[in-house]
Structure formats: structure tokens, C-alpha cells
Amino acid sequence: MVEPWLRGTLGELDAVRRGVLHALELAAEDVTRWCAGLSDEEMEARPFGVASVGFHVRHMVRSLDRLLTYAEGAALSEGQMEKLRSEMEPEPGGREATVLEFAEGMEVAVARVRRFEPVQYEKVWGVGRKMLPTTVGGLLVHCAEHTQRHAGQVVTTAKVVLGMREQGL
Numbered sequence: 001m002v003e004p005w006l007r008g009t010l011g012e013l014d015a016v017r018r019g020v021l022h023a024l025e026l027a028a029e030d031v032t033r034w035c036a037g038l039s040d041e042e043m044e045a046r047p048f049g050v051a052s053v054g055f056h057v058r059h060m061v062r063s064l065d066r067l068l069t070y071a072e073g074a075a076l077s078e079g080q081m082e083k084l085r086s087e088m089e090p091e092p093g094g095r096e097a098t099v100l101e102f103a104e105g106m107e108v109a110v111a112r113v114r115r116f117e118p119v120q121y122e123k124v125w126g127v128g129r130k131m132l133p134t135t136v137g138g139l140l141v142h143c144a145e146h147t148q149r150h151a152g153q154v155v156t157t158a159k160v161v162l163g164m165r166e167q168g169l
Contacts, residue, residue, distance in 0.1 A: 004029075014118045016140055021113055023144035024064075027151035028106050031057055031099070034158035040094035047160045051088075054098050056150045056157065058087045061105030063150075064143055068112045070127050071139040109143070116140065 005022040013021070035043065035053060043054040062083045069076055091097035121137030134142075 013114070016118065016121060016137060017113055017116060020140050020144040021110060023148050024106060024110060024113070027060060027147045028103070030151045030155055031060075031102055034155050035095065035099055038095060038158060038161065040090075042161045042165065043095040043098060044090045045161050045164075047157065047164060050157060050160075051153065053154050053157045053161065054090055054095070055088055056153045057098050057102050058091070060147050060150045060154075061102045061109070062087060063146060064109040065105060067139055067143050067146070068109060070125055070134075071116070071136050071143075072112070073123075073125055113140065113143070 003022075004025040005019065010018040010021055035057065038053060043057075044052045046052050062080075066076055066080055066084070069080065091101065093100075116136065121135060121140070123136045124133055125136060125139070126132060127134050127139070
């Protein structure tokens, strides 16, 4: 299968937004593929003590929300902070609820990324409690690389969990 960045899509956008959106698209495809066959228990399994697939899926979409909030020049809300504190906890609705939150959150993130303009990329913003300096462009690129890092963890952990199932472990 050809990865999103090689499909010739999003040509109407500048290279930064196009790259970020292609990374998000690939992450969404990976989550869809690798979470499809997992049970609720497998979604939250922590083989060898690593973080669960569910954690990585929740973290991807919730961190995108936080990073884009910073890129938009806003502070995090108490609701965002509550979501941050609960990322390790399974969703009450199991795998389906986690995957739904991810899909809806990615849709919102894509729309938010599309709203940025290249003239904003060099604007300096502070991030986190310490208000560490970065730029809007830096935040957008971090959205892509951070999401891809966790998508890789989803794929790897799902493969381990599925391998354990096949071995009867």
C-alpha cells in the first residue's frame, strides 16, 4: 500500500501542512488496521510492562488537541488537563469508545491544521507550564512526528499482543 505522502494528495496546501496531514492520515490508517482485531482486554494489555495500545491511541489524539491549542495561542483547559491525567485509564466503552474518540479527534485535528497559514509558522509561542519557547511551525511539525512515534508504538504493541494470542499466552 502506498503511504499518504506518496499518493499525490493535498497539493493545494503548503509543504508543512501537507506533511503534517499526511502523517496524521498514516497514523489513522495504522490505528484502524491494527486495532480492528483487538478485544477490549487486548487493547489495554501491557505486555512486558509497556504502555497499552489503548494508551497510545488516547495519547495521540489528546496530545494533538493540546499541541494545537498551544499553536493557536491558547492555554489548556481544565478538561484537557483531566484528559491528560486519564490517558492510562481504559475508556468505559472499551475499544470501541477509544477508537471513536480517536477518529473524532483526528477529524477535528485535521480541520485545525488546515486553518493555519504559512505566515503564522514563525510566530513564537510558549508551551507548557514553563512556557518554553517554540514556533507555530515547530508545534505543527511536532504534531506530525509525535503522532507517528505513538502510531509506531500502536503497531508494535498490537503485533506483540496478537502474537501472544496466537501462542495462547
